[in-house]
Each structure stands twice: as structure tokens, then as C-alpha cells.
Amino acid sequence: MNFSQIFTSSIGKKIVMGVTGIFLVSFLMVHAGINACMFANDGGDLFNRAAHFMGSNWLIRTMEIILFAGLLAHIFQGLALTLDHKTHRPVKYAVNPGNETSKWYSRSMGLLGTLLLMFLIIHLYHFWTPSRLGGSFGVQPLAEKWVSSGEMVHDLYAEMQEEFSELWVVIVYVLAMGSLAYHLLHGFQSAFRTLGLSHKKYTPTIEKLGVAFSILVPALFAAMPVYIYLFHKN
Amino acid sequence: MEHQNLNLTLKVWRQKNASDAGHFETYPVSGISTEMSFLEMMDVLNEKLIAEKKEPIAFDHDCREGICGMCSMHINGRAHGPWKGTTTCQLHMRAFNDGDTITVEPWRASAFPVLKDLVVDRSSFDRIQRAGGYVSVNTGNAKDANNIPVAKENADLAFAAAACIGCGACVAACKNASAMLFVSAKVSQYALLPQGQPERTTRALNMVAQMDxxxxxSCTNTGACEAECPKEISVMNIARLNREFMNAGFMSNEG
Structure with missing residues (x-):
């Protein structure tokens, strides 16, 4: 097995999923942290300043490219693996064990991931496209606003108020965060095992951390559209 | 538990040969003692079929004491039936109730083709084993068994991994028909011992290559293999195999 074959072997493909998965977990922490500025209840001033920082700092813009690369690797490898997994049992069982031997969400990572991909397309269309491509390619530019730091920045908070004034958008976002929670509930601890990081000394901690992360982070994200819809919609 | 005789309905997979499409056949069986093993119940059914001049059901079995790994049957959706940590031969009929319908299928995996009825070809496991599941020993007189000191912890872990009987329940139970639990047990048992060090890197690479x-x-860590393994091999071994494979692939000069 030569060096490139390592990555195309069954374990190698899973290593790609594990590494990109943990990288995406780290992204979620940053994303949730920055977005939580919206709860400052200051008309979006802190949120808009944070969003401006994320959009103008060169290090973060570089990380954005790496993030897209990691995301694409995770999506394409995940879809390829999901399709491949279906080929190893051409004749199905007449009776299946259901949830007796494994958790339903551990068997449904392809489905949960596909739902997240659909959400991601909607989400990028709502926020990434106008803030990054606004003004070009015929995309409507975002409104601008003076913030307390004395700068004129994109008013992403107003964009959020506009999107989350629609009830169906709020419902889609909340349901997608349900998919994210279950995807993480399996993926978080699974990624560590795939990378060989399993030991009785620290695996129980990783598992507990994974459960806490899988509940808290999607709940925080889900609270955002609900909060806007209930208290700050247009 | 009190002795009881059971009347059951069996739905058994019948397939003439590897190229036949196969189908389920339903058989009523009566007067089955709760003290019989599942295979003894199959024997009773086969004797009845032979007496009726019908083709008996082909199934694999050898030791009938839970250590040969031959009795591969998927019973009511579970590898080796509903009991934890048992092979089919160690599954007793007291696991079922009078009037139950029991569905019996062969292992389903493209790497385990059905030869006839419930008999599958598991020689793919033998080829994986040949690819690296061995140690080199010097010729001459046998060395004293305790010549090389082994840490107690490692000896225990290696022994637990070596309990794998290669029955294929892990593959049968896995939604991806992955053989990672089997391969990880074989790799772990040698990686943990000093005797396994000379081939440590080539073993991990070659056995995984043969498995593919x-x-x-591939393994998606659902844990179904561990839940169904009659020898209760731990999925911690899969993490060890991943480590062994990465060490061999990224750190060694092999490949």
C-alpha cells in the first residue's frame, strides 16, 4: 500500500471524514460564538461589528477558504461512502434488528448529512451570498449602517430580521438544527475513534463532551431565528 | 426455568446453490424442548424433512460448544439470535415462546456469498488472515513460553482480542458489512505482544488492503458488531487498528 492508497483505503476515507468532521466542529464553535452577539439586545450593533470583523480580517478570510475545502471534502467523501456502503449487502435481510444493536442516528449519518447539505444551501443563500457577493453577479447588496466603532458596515442584523420574519424559514432552521444535533451526537465521538483516539482514560470525557456539544450548540443556533421571530422581527 | 415443549413456525431461507435466487420456506415444528439448542431444533426439523424424502436444510456447524465459529445464522434479525455473547449452538430454545414464528437467514454480505441454504463462504476471512495474521518464529527448539516478559495489561487485552473465533457475526450485523471488528481483533492480538512486533507495520497495511x-x-462506528459478537470483542480494538494503520501508513517506511 503506497502513500496515496492510504487515503483511498476504507480506513483512509474515514480518516478524511474524521479530520474534516473535527475541523467543522471547531468552526461551529466560532460560528455559534460570533452569532451569539445578536443576543446583546443593542439593535444588532455588537453583532454587526463582529460580522464585519469576520468579513474583513485576512486570517479569517483565509480560514474561510480552508473551511469551504474541508466542507466540500466532508460532503463528497460522505456521499461517496454512503453510496458505497449500500453495495456491500446486495441481498437484504428480511428481518432487521432495528435499534436493538445500534442507535438509529448512527446508522443515518448519510440522511442527516444530506438534510444538513440542503439546509446549508438555503443558509448560504440567505446570508453568505448577499454579504460576500452583494453588488456583483446581480446579487442585491446588503444595506450599510454606522456602528459604535465608527465604521460603516454591512447591516447583517437587518438581513437576519428580514429572513427570520417568515415563519417557514424559522421552522426550517429549527428542524435543521435537530438534524445537526443527531449528526453531532454520533459524529463527535465517532471521529475520535476513527482517528484512533480511544482510551479508557479520556474516551468517557470525549463522549460526555460530545453529548453536551451536540445539545448545546444546535440549541443555541435554533434559539437565534426563534428569538428574532418572537421579539425583533420586521 | 421449567421445562416446556414448544410448537413453532420456522421461516427458513432455502437456496439450491450460489447462483440460485433463493426464497423463504415455512415449516411447522412441534414438540421442541426448551432445553434443546437451536441447532438441535434444526436437527429435529431436518430428520423430519429426510423422513418426508425432502431435501434437508444445509447449515454449518462443527464444535457445538461455542468456539468454532461455524454456526452462522441470522435469527429474527439478530446474528446468532437474541442472546448476548452466544453462538447459535449455545442459543437454547428457552429463548423463544410457544407459538413463535422464527425467521432464519444466512449472513448477508457480498464478501460472504451463500453456497447453499444457510451456508456461506467465509474464506475471505482466511485470505485476510493469510495477508498478515501471523508471527514469524525461529526454527529449532521451542522457546520457553515465558521467555519474553509481557505486561499483564497487554497480555489480558491480547487474550481478549484473541478470543475472536472468526464467525463473521460482526460483518452480518454491520449495516456496511464491514469486517473491521474481525480485522482489528486479529491485528490487536499481535500488536499488543512483543512476539508480534517484527511484522507490526506490514500486518496492519496488508490485512486492511486484503479486507478492502x-x-x-468501511466502519462507521455504529457499534452493532460489538453488540452481536459472541466473544464480546470490544470496539476499542477498532480504534487500535486505526492507530496501527495510521502509524504504519504515515510513520513507517513500509509502502
């Missing part, structure tokens, strides 16, 4: 070549799927 045989057409087993």
Missing part, C-alpha cells in the same frame, strides 16, 4: 479487496465496507 474482499469487498467489505
Amino acid at each position: 479487496k474482499e469487498g467489505f465496507g
Whole structure:
């Protein structure tokens, strides 16, 4: 097995999923942290300043490219693996064990991931496209606003108020965060095992951390559209 | 538990040969003692079929004491039936109730083709084993068994991994038909011992390469293999195999 074959072997493909998965977990922490500025209840001033920082700092813009690369690797490898997994049992069982031997969400990572991909397309269309491509390619530019730091920045908070004034958008976002929670509930601890990081000394901690992360982070994200819809919609 | 005689309905997979499409056949069986093993119940059914001049059901069995790994049957959706940590031969009929319908299927995996009825070809496991599941020993007189000191912890872990009987329940239970639990047990048992060090890197690389070549799927850590393993091999071994594979692939000069 030569060096490139390592990555195309069954374990190698899973290593790609594990590494990109943990990288995406780290992204979620940053994303949730920055977005939580919206709860400052200051008309979006802190949120808009944070969003401006994320959009103008060169290090973060570089990380954005790496993030897209990691995301694409995770999506394409995940879809390829999901399709491949279906080929190893051409004749199905007449009776299946259901949830007796494994958790339903551990068997449904392809489905949960596909739902997240659909959400991601909607989400990028709502926020990434106008803030990054606004003004070009015929995309409507975002409104601008003076913030307390004395700068004129994109008013992403107003964009959020506009999107989350629609009830169906709020419902889609909340349901997608349900998919994210279950995807993480399996993926978080699974990624560590795939990378060989399993030991009785620290695996129980990783598992507990994974459960806490899988509940808290999607709940925080889900609270955002609900909060806007209930208290700050247009 | 009090002795009881059971009347059951069996739905058994019948397939003439590897190229036949196969189908389920339903058989009523009566007067089955709760003290019989599942295979003894199959024997009773086969004797009845032979007396009726019908083709008996082909199934694999050898030791009938839970250590040969031959009795591969998927019973009511569970590898080796509903009991934890048992092979089919160690599954007793007291696990069922009078009037139950029991569905019996062969292992389903493209790497385990059905030869006839409930008999599958598990020689893919033998080829994986040949690819690296061995140690080199010097010729001459046998060395004293305790010549090389082994840490107690490692000896215990290696022994637990070596309990794998290669029955294929892990593959049968996995939604991806992955053989990772089997391969990880074989790799772990040697990686943990000093005697296994000379081939440590080539073993991990070659056994994984052979596993992929045989057409087993990859591991998505659902844990179904561990839940169904009659020898209760731990999925911690899969993490060890991943470590061994990465060490061999990224750190060694092999490949």
C-alpha cells in the first residue's frame, strides 16, 4: 500500500471524514460564538461589528477558504461512502434488528448529512451570498449602517430580521438544527475513534463532551431565528 | 426455568446453490424442548424433512460448544439470535415462546456469498488472515513460553482480542458489512505482544488492503458488531487498528 492508497483505503476515507468532521466542529464553535452577539439586545450593533470583523480580517478570510475545502471534502467523501456502503449487502435481510444493536442516528449519518447539505444551501443563500457577493453577479447588496466603532458596515442584523420574519424559514432552521444535533451526537465521538483516539482514560470525557456539544450548540443556533421571530422581527 | 415443549413456525431461507435466487420456506415444528439448542431444533426439523424424502436444510456447524465459529445464522434479525455473547449452538430454545414464528437467514454480505441454504463462504476471512495474521518464529527448539516478559495489561487485552473465533457475526450485523471488528481483533492480538512486533507495520497495511479487496465496507462506528459478537470483542480494538494503520501508513517506511 503506497502513500496515496492510504487515503483511498476504507480506513483512509474515514480518516478524511474524521479530520474534516473535527475541523467543522471547531468552526461551529466560532460560528455559534460570533452569532451569539445578536443576543446583546443593542439593535444588532455588537453583532454587526463582529460580522464585519469576520468579513474583513485576512486570517479569517483565509480560514474561510480552508473551511469551504474541508466542507466540500466532508460532503463528497460522505456521499461517496454512503453510496458505497449500500453495495456491500446486495441481498437484504428480511428481518432487521432495528435499534436493538445500534442507535438509529448512527446508522443515518448519510440522511442527516444530506438534510444538513440542503439546509446549508438555503443558509448560504440567505446570508453568505448577499454579504460576500452583494453588488456583483446581480446579487442585491446588503444595506450599510454606522456602528459604535465608527465604521460603516454591512447591516447583517437587518438581513437576519428580514429572513427570520417568515415563519417557514424559522421552522426550517429549527428542524435543521435537530438534524445537526443527531449528526453531532454520533459524529463527535465517532471521529475520535476513527482517528484512533480511544482510551479508557479520556474516551468517557470525549463522549460526555460530545453529548453536551451536540445539545448545546444546535440549541443555541435554533434559539437565534426563534428569538428574532418572537421579539425583533420586521 | 421449567421445562416446556414448544410448537413453532420456522421461516427458513432455502437456496439450491450460489447462483440460485433463493426464497423463504415455512415449516411447522412441534414438540421442541426448551432445553434443546437451536441447532438441535434444526436437527429435529431436518430428520423430519429426510423422513418426508425432502431435501434437508444445509447449515454449518462443527464444535457445538461455542468456539468454532461455524454456526452462522441470522435469527429474527439478530446474528446468532437474541442472546448476548452466544453462538447459535449455545442459543437454547428457552429463548423463544410457544407459538413463535422464527425467521432464519444466512449472513448477508457480498464478501460472504451463500453456497447453499444457510451456508456461506467465509474464506475471505482466511485470505485476510493469510495477508498478515501471523508471527514469524525461529526454527529449532521451542522457546520457553515465558521467555519474553509481557505486561499483564497487554497480555489480558491480547487474550481478549484473541478470543475472536472468526464467525463473521460482526460483518452480518454491520449495516456496511464491514469486517473491521474481525480485522482489528486479529491485528490487536499481535500488536499488543512483543512476539508480534517484527511484522507490526506490514500486518496492519496488508490485512486492511486484503479486507478492502474482499469487498467489505468501511466502519462507521455504529457499534452493532460489538453488540452481536459472541466473544464480546470490544470496539476499542477498532480504534487500535486505526492507530496501527495510521502509524504504519504515515510513520513507517513500509509502502
